[in-house]
Amino acid sequence: DIQMTQSPSSVSASVGDRVTITCRASQGISNWLAWYQQKPGKAPKLLIYTASSLQSGVPSRFSGSGSGTDFTLTISSLQPEDFASYYCLHYHSFPLTFGGGTKVEIK
Amino acid sequence: EVQLLESGGGLVQPGGSLRLSCAASGFTFSSYALSWVRQAPGKGLEWVSSISPSGVGIYYTDSVKGRFTISRDNSKNTLYLLMSSLRAEDTAFYYCANAYCINITCWSPGHWGQGTLVTVSS
Numbered sequence: 001d002i003q004m005t006q007s008p009s010s011v012s013a014s015v016g017d018r019v020t021i022t023c024r025a026s027q028g029i030s031n032w033l034a035w036y037q038q039k040p041g042k043a044p045k046l047l048i049y050t051a052s053s054l055q056s057g058v059p060s061r062f063s064g065s066g067s068g069t070d071f072t073l074t075i076s077s078l079q080p081e082d083f084a085s086y087y088c089l090h091y092h093s094f095p096l097t098f099g100g101g102t103k104v105e106i107k
Numbered sequence: 108e109v110q111l112l113e114s115g116g117g118l119v120q121p122g123g124s125l126r127l128s129c130a131a132s133g134f135t136f137s138s139y140a141l142s143w144v145r146q147a148p149g150k151g152l153e154w155v156s157s158i159s160p161s162g163v164g165i166y167y168t169d170s171v172k173g174r175f176t177i178s179r180d181n182s183k184n185t186l187y188l189l190m191s192s193l194r195a196e197d198t199a200f201y202y203c204a205n206a207y208c209i210n211i212t213c214w215s216p217g218h219w220g221q222g223t224l225v226t227v228s229s
Contacts, residue, residue, distance in 0.1 A: 032212070032215075034207070034215040034216075036152070036216075038152075042221075043202055043219035043220060043221055043222055044144075044152065044202070044216075044219055045219070046207055046215075046216065046217050046218075049207050049208075049215055049217075055207070055217075087151065087152050089152075089154070089215055089216075091212075091214040091215040094157070094166040094214075095154060095166070095167075095168050095169070096142075096154040096157070096214065096215070097154065098151060098152040098153065098154065099151075100151055101151045101152070
């Protein structure tokens with residue numbers, strides 16, 4: 001099974017900051033990686049698929065990069081509505097596996 | 108507008124059974140893979156099971172194999188999860204989701220339902 005290691009588990013940041021979250025796969029997954037945002041009490045929302053493709057309707061301040069084993073989600077200029085938890089998910093093969101999550105908190 | 112509405116959650120005793128349903132609308136149901144993902148209160152996301160558009164391809168996480176059964180009725184636009192031999196560690200919000208696209212490789216969830224809570228406790 002492929003394990004996804006996500007870091008950091010939490011980050012404190014201010015509005016306007018650049019935030020970077022990383023996920024590392026235990027083996028190569030090509031670009032079969034997605035990123036999700038989840039706000040408290042709500043269902044997750046797809047942000048990025050195939051590592052770098054922006055889902056329709058998602059602001060362009062979100063971007064994804066990486067291939068193989070190392071991946072990054074970047075928020076270029078943090079906005080108040082971006083304070084949430086973020087998860088990566090690999091879908092290279094079954095079982096699908098989520099990263100442990102990153103909580104982005106207000107500094 | 109894509110809508111996914113889960114139902115069937117509730118309180119069940121250890122060893123009991125429960126069937127979750129997910130009614131879908133706003134997309135061509137029979138063209139998309141579907142998944143169940145769960146989240147224990149205050150914890151992270153865990154993929155549970157996925158089913159191909161035709162229902163032939165079915166996959167489970169190890170911890171539910173032999174206990175959970177995923178199925179779909181393309182004539183009713185409904186996804187199901189039959190859960191049996193339930194354990195305390197199955198307590199979680201259960202979300203249904205469709206794949207983000209219709210290609211064979213699009214297993215990653217796109218749109219999600221609002222979730223239904225399953226509590227396993229005596």
